[in-house]
Amino acid sequence: MRFTADCLLLFGATGDLAQRMLLPSLCALDADGLVSDHLRIVGTARQELDDAGYRAFAREALETYLPDYRKPAIEPFLARLHYQPLDANNAAGFADLAAKVGPVQDGLAIFLSTAPSLFEPTIAGLVASGLAGERTRIGLEKPLGTNLATSRHINDAVSSAFPEERIFRIDHYLGKETVQNLLALRFANVMFEPLWNAAHIDHVQITVAETVGLEGRVGFYDGAGALRDMVQNHMLQLLALVAMEPPASFDATAVRDEKVKVLRSLRKVERDETVTGQYRAGAIGGAAVPGYDQELGQDSDTETFVAIKAHVDNWRWKGVPFYLRTGKRLYERVTEIVVQFRPVPHSIFAGRGARTQPNQLVIGIQPAENITLSLMAKEPGLDRGGIRLREVSLDISMPDAFAGPKKRIAYERLLLDLIEGDQTLFVRRDEVEAQWEWIDSVRQTWDDHAITPKTYTAGSWGPSAAIALAERDGVTWHE
Structure with a gap:
């Protein structure tokens, strides 16, 4: 049932996510007239504040995180904000929240x-206080469990009060413009889809590299690690978007039906198809940084790096490896998808001394949003010494290509979709469970074969074993 909410209730309204992302996103939507004049925003958290205190808190966050051109919108936006303190373990407090x-x-x-x-x-508090009625929908921010069993436990609790059509599981990567553009690239251009299969694609690489370390997430991260923190959600969603079949239409059911088919087709990872690592002291951008164990203050076997050679066992992708890697304290911050096409079956230029290189499509997601397609072209000249071919890149910088529209952060789109009830860019329960089932199998492989993190120097591209994981197949990581 689609309806546009006239009240948004933010749990965790004084947290880091609210300060950096949620409040700036909502202020931007308000400034552009994208939410109703009647929308009220009620924040709640354990911190004891009244409306005025929360508006002062929000003002400080917006002054810090909003771009300058948005700051005139702060004062009108603050009038929308209200606040009610709440300890979720105190059931009686929900009546005051209601x-x-x-x-x-x-x-x-x-x-x-x-x-x-x-x-x-x-x-339970939402139900008892009447805040879980038929015209209420709920958005869930991760983490949603630590394995399949705990994920099911959380989802069972939520589904006891909310049917699936009113549950919006958030993966903020799906709100990024370039991620959404991946669907447009595939399904709105006739030249790609006929080639998007095992006959023409050699392999796919997906990299999510970070230069930061723990950044105040000690308690969460050491209990999660890179596999649960990044691969289970963001990276598997990117893989699903790359590998999915064309949906019948761009709506929530059709898109998510195709994604879950991919996730269910993932092959169990073997011992020699995965590498884990943990960073040690090194340098990032010329500045010395401590190792993970130093930041944590103790020894730990939590992985801060994962590389996996994955396979999608279906008709379209049989035999095409998907190389995934993610880690903290790596050489540079970058999220990208690389689609490596196969070489031409026969080069007519070989007899004239020319060498061809396979085409490559690079989709940059962050920090730069761009699409680059490498093509072979002939170098100018009379060719008396032989034909010379060279790779030429067709570069599309999304900010340059679309200079007019304002650049929006992912949470702007996701919050607006939550308010309006569009589930297309949210994750369905069967997707989450398929992701966890595969992630649990990876961890089981680690346990069965006593695979433990190899050390790597901060500021590098991870353990040397991750390079070998690809190079033994004749593949080089895109860097």
Whole structure:
């Protein structure tokens, strides 16, 4: 049932995510007239604040994180904000929260960003206070569990109060423009889809590299590691978008039906198809940085780097490896997808001394949003010494190609879709469970074969074993 909510309830309203992403996103949507004049925003968290105190808190966050051209919109936006303190473990507090929300005429949208241990009491409190009615939908920020069993436990708790059509599981990568452009690239251009298969593609690389370390996430990250933190959600979603069959239409059901087919087709990872690592002291951008164990203050076997050679066992992708790698304290910050095409079956130029290189498509997601396609072209000249061919790149910089529209952060799109009820860019339960099932099998492979993190120097591209993982197949990581 689609409806546009006239109240947005933000759990975790004083947290880091709210300060950096949620409040700036909502202020930008308000400034551009994309939300109703009647939309009320109610924040809640454990911190004891009243409306005025929360507006002062929000003002400081917006002054810090909003771009300068947006700052005139701060004062009008603050009038939308209200606040009610809440300890989710105190069931009685939800009655006061419901009173603060007040009567909701058109609908209520809830953004729930909370520790996994608080999901059950929060859902119970929402139900008991009448905040989980038929015109309420709920957005869930990760982490949603640590394995398949805990994920199911959380999803069972949520689904006891909300049907699937009113549950919006958030993966903020799906709100990024370049990720959405991947679908447009594949399904709005006739030249790509006929070649998008094992007959023409040699392999695919997906890299999510970070230069940061723990960054204040010590408690969460050491219990999660790179596999759960990045591969289970962001990277598998990117893989699914690359590998999915064309959906019948661009709507939530059709798109997510095709993604889950890919996730269910992932082959179990073998011992020699995965590498884990943990960074040691090194340098990032010329500045010395400590190792993971030093940042943590103790020894740990948590992986900060993962490389996996994955396979999608279906008709389209049989035999095409998908190389995944992600890590912290790597050489540079970059998220990209590389589609490596096969060489031409026969070069007519070989007899004239020319060498051809396979075409390559690079989709940059962050920090630069761009699409680069390498093509072979003839160098100018009379060719008396032989024909010379050279790779030429066709570069599309998304900010340059679309200079007019404002650049939006992912949460702007996702919050607006939550308010309006469009689930296309949110993750369905069967997707989440398929992702966890595969991730659990990877961890089981690590346990069965006693695979432990290899050390790598901060500022490098990870353990040398990750380079070997690709190079033994004749593949070089794109760097």
